[in-house]
Amino acid sequence: MTPFIVSFFLTLGMLLSIVTAVGLHRLKDPYSRLHATSAINSFGLICILLASVFYFWGHSTVNSVRQLLTVFFIFVTVPAGTHILSRAAIVRGVKVWKPDGRDLAPHEQEIVQTIKKQSDDRRAQRLRQMDAE
Amino acid sequence: MTVEIYLDVCIVVLTLSIVAAAVRVLLGPTLPDRVVAADAVATHVIALSVLVAMKLESVTLFDIALALAILSFLTAVVVGKYLEKGHVIDDTVHR
Numbered sequence: 001m002t003p004f005i006v007s008f009f010l011t012l013g014m015l016l017s018i019v020t021a022v023g024l025h026r027l028k029d030p031y032s033r034l035h036a037t038s039a040i041n042s043f044g045l046i047c048i049l050l051a052s053v054f055y056f057w058g059h060s061t062v063n064s065v066r067q068l069l070t071v072f073f074i075f076v077t078v079p080a081g082t083h084i085l086s087r088a089a090i091v092r093g094v095k096v097w098k099p100d101g102r103d104l105a106p107h108e109q110e111i112v113q114t115i116k117k118q119s120d121d122r123r124a125q126r127l128r129q130m131d132a133e
Numbered sequence: 134m135t136v137e138i139y140l141d142v143c144i145v146v147l148t149l150s151i152v153a154a155a156v157r158v159l160l161g162p163t164l165p166d167r168v169v170a171a172d173a174v175a176t177h178v179i180a181l182s183v184l185v186a187m188k189l190e191s192v193t194l195f196d197i198a199l200a201l202a203i204l205s206f207l208t209a210v211v212v213g214k215y216l217e218k219g220h221v222i223d224d225t226v227h228r
Contacts, residue, residue, distance in 0.1 A: 014146045018150065021153035029166075040177065048180045081206055
């Protein structure tokens with residue numbers, strides 16, 4: 001029974017890895033590429049780690065604490081990293097890709113302006129502080 | 134026995150995915166593109182180390198996978214902060 005479970009999880013992980021590789025090349029801007037990499041980042045890696053847990057099922061010398069710890073860590077940290085990277089891309093002014101080259105809708109532009117203004121305010125505040133010191 | 138052969142196939146597939154992501158690191162038109170692709174390469178390397186650990190039946194490589202997961206998260210945060218503001222540690226928030 002165990003080989004079937006192991007190969008099921010491995011197949012799922014490999015499919016998500018292929019989805020990542022194809023998505024990195026077919027999608028057009030960093031935001032949608034982040035969407036593609038999140039497949040392997042969270043779920044694919046968790047599938048492969050679960051496959052290794054079942055692979056070592058019944059081994060007395062190998063315990064699966066590390067794998068489960070890694071699963072937990074990935075589950076916690078991947079959303080934070082994705083958020084920070086996409087925010088950095090917005091602040092640097094990377095264009096959002098739209099089909100047939102349309103512009104952003106007004107409410108989307110408003111969001112982008114708000115994020116940029118937040119970042120600029122913080123930078124200005126920091127510069128003032130450095131001057132004061 | 135068959136699972137061992139399937140493990141080899143999976144290692145080959147993961148390596149090809151790493152090559153594809155590395156091509157995106159080289160091509161990527163903007164800097165965030167490259168960072169996103171490099172993050173994907175790091176995650177693939179973690180998965181590869183887990184697969185090699187299964188193949189060699191060794192415990193040590195799981196430690197390496199955990200350390201690589203922590204390092205790749207730190208890299209993403211630090212590079213993202215640097216791209217956003219030009220410095221990493223922002224101590225103006227709580228004042």
